[in-house]
Amino acid sequence: MFEDLVKFIRDLYQTNSFIPLHEPQFLGKEKEYLLDVIDSTFVSSVGKSVDTFEDRISNFTGIKYATATVNCTSAIHLSLLLAGVKEEDEVITQSFNFIAGANAISYCRADPVFVDIDRDSLTMSPIKLENFLKTNYEIREDGRCWNRVTNKRLVACLPMNSYGFPTDINGLKKICDDFHIKLIEDSAESLGSFCKSRHTGSESILSTLSFNGNKIITTGGGGMILTNDKNLHNKAKHLSTTAKLPHRWEFNHDEIGFNFRMPNLNAALGLAQLEMIEDFIISKRDIALKYQEWGIKNNLVFIKEQEGSKSNYWLNCLMTEDRHERDSLLEYTNSNNVMTRPSWTPLHLLGMYEKNFKSDLKDTVWVHERLINLPSSPILELL
16 A cells, blocks of 8 residues: 555656655746845835735635734734733643644743544534533633633633644634633634635634745745734734834834734745635645545545535645554655655643643544645646
8 A cells, every 4th residue: 555655646746756745836926026025125024015915815815804924823822912811821722733822822821721623624623622611611700711620711712724624613613602712713724725615714803824835825934813803903913013103213112012023025925825826726625636536446534624614635634544554654655755744743742731731632642643644735737
């Protein structure tokens, strides 16, 4: 099976050279737009490209307001602060997750709390979240949600659209509303993914995107805060620009802010990339279908989008039989110049988070022991 899989991937990408997991595609006006910014001399966080990029991401997602940041981690960090997360608070998130979300919670001096995922979607399970909250939390006289075990306030929930697969955001939203918890969606990997015809992040008070070099479109490094709340947007823009008060020459600041704004150069790259996103998504969905069809013929299981959702299939996910098969396949593919990767190490297994409050995480561990990401770069020749 290992040899057949490598052959299939090489035939798919039509090369005998090294095949990366996901590489950026620069096929549009990237050089033209970058040169325009260089000629303007406005290469840092002040410039027209940043504003235009924000507007076009907003139009693409259907979410009213966008604030461009230097990366997605800073976008999550700022979103948590905007949601009112403070020192000693708790924020529920997935253990099956890239570490940036938990780190951003820690930057707020709050505690990440880990809940389990569903195997089929790889995203936070509404049923498991609800059972965990009912068992361990209560609404007190102040109207806030409190942990009966740690006696800490639970302020927010931070689910992730893992590998581009939309979470059951409507199910999570109802539970968060019932427990007076603010919902912030980590959509770092899901630009171009939809749940019930609405873009990921649309149902949350705040959501975030990543434009890292390995994402579906890239700005080199960059992120975005999205919201339908004008007041939150204005606050995000203000805090991400060092909380500087407008003035022609004076430097006055009204609170502790952050130097989180995306540079104009990065935004210019993003504008050219965004012009290609529909082609990228069509190609990636076609690649996913080819993997799935090959998997059916070879008795292998690939993760598919859930009913009512549309995934951008950022990274294709193969489920092996067990950890031994996973590790053997990782060794074979990478030794044969086909880049594959396991899932992130579950956060509750990392030293800095192993003592954090958590639910039963058996499906998180089960998936981690089996999942492999396969090469998923778009191939526009397929169109």
